[in-house]
Amino acid sequence: MEPFFLSSPSDVLRAFHTLFFLQGFANDILASVMRISLGFFASATCAVPIGILMGRSRVVDALLTPITSFIRYLPVPALLPFCILWLGIGETEKIMVVFIGVFFQLVLMIADVARRVPGELIELSSSFGASRRATLIRVVVPYSLPQVFDSLRVTIGWAWGWVMLAELVGASSGIGYMILKSQRYLLNANMICGLLTVGLLGVITDALFRFLSTLLFKWR
Numbered sequence: 001m002e003p004f005f006l007s008s009p010s011d012v013l014r015a016f017h018t019l020f021f022l023q024g025f026a027n028d029i030l031a032s033v034m035r036i037s038l039g040f041f042a043s044a045t046c047a048v049p050i051g052i053l054m055g056r057s058r059v060v061d062a063l064l065t066p067i068t069s070f071i072r073y074l075p076v077p078a079l080l081p082f083c084i085l086w087l088g089i090g091e092t093e094k095i096m097v098v099f100i101g102v103f104f105q106l107v108l109m110i111a112d113v114a115r116r117v118p119g120e121l122i123e124l125s126s127s128f129g130a131s132r133r134a135t136l137i138r139v140v141v142p143y144s145l146p147q148v149f150d151s152l153r154v155t156i157g158w159a160w161g162w163v164m165l166a167e168l169v170g171a172s173s174g175i176g177y178m179i180l181k182s183q184r185y186l187l188n189a190n191m192i193c194g195l196l197t198v199g200l201l202g203v204i205t206d207a208l209f210r211f212l213s214t215l216l217f218k219w220r
Contacts, residue, residue, distance in 0.1 A: 007189035012196070015189035019178070029197060031173040035091065036163045039098025040156055047107040048148060054107065055114025056140055065111070072104040076162060080169060089170030094163065101162035106155045113147040114140060146217045153209035160202055 007015070019025035053060045054068075079100060087093040117140050125135045167176025175194050182190035 007192055011189040012192050015187070015193045019190060019193055025178065025193075025197075028174050028178050029201070032163055032167065032175045033201070035094045035166070035174065036098055036156075036159050039095040039163065040102055040159045042095070043099045043103040043106060043155075043159075044152055047103050048110055051107040051110025052114045052136070052140065052144065054111035056117075056136060061111070065108070068104050068107055072108065076101045077165060080165065084170060094166035094171065094174075097166035098159050098162045101165075102155050102159050105158065106151060109151040109155070110144075110148055113144050113151060116147075117143050146213065149209070149213050149217070153206060153213070156205055156209070157202060160198055160205075164198065 050060075050064065054064055055061070076097065080097060083093045083096050083100070087096055121139050121143065122135060125139045130138065163174070164176040164179075167174035168180050171177040171180075175198055179191050179194040182188075182194070
């Protein structure tokens with residue numbers, strides 16, 4: 001294929017060298033990592049407890065599931081103009097895009113995990129006189145944690161896509177911004193470098209989650 005459409009491996013390697021040592025690409029990587037970390041942490045902090053309550057409480061489930069399911073089907077790119085309108089084009093907007101893209105999917109996944117807690121465990125805890133709150137804290141949460149962790153591992157992969165989307169509009173830093181800037185000047189090697197970097201960071205993130213899962217849930 002012509003180099004104009006697809007750069008050679010040697011061109012990509014030279015582009016990596018130029019990006020890192022001459023154009024400060026490390027700062028773009030750090031900016032993207034910070035955005036995805038804050039957005040994902042905020043969404044996980046909200047989604048996990050809400051999802052568990054939705055999975056174990058019929059009242060909470062009836063109140064929140066219709067709303068969550070409705071918003072879940074709204075395309076995040078269509079919500080991006082509203083995020084910019086309400087929050088501007090600063091860091092808050094980009095973090096919010098990640099939050100929206102992850103939260104409404106994750107909360108339903110967590111609710112489904114909580115629903116799958118065996119009824120025998122709930123009945124056994126009740127027979128020993130445990131209150132509903134104690135059962136939730138000492139039975140439902142510990143049983144659900146490994147599956148919750150798996151859900152987090154899956155959704156952080158989606159978060160990388162949303163942070164790239166946020167950085168394509170109104171950004172001055174980040175991997176997505178670098179890819180867009182390179183596209184304007186037909187720097188295909190730079191664009192490939194950006195894609196490879198995102199893929200590598202995704203693999204590292206997934207490996208970290210797998211390691212933490214093995215470390216935290218040895219009894220699994």
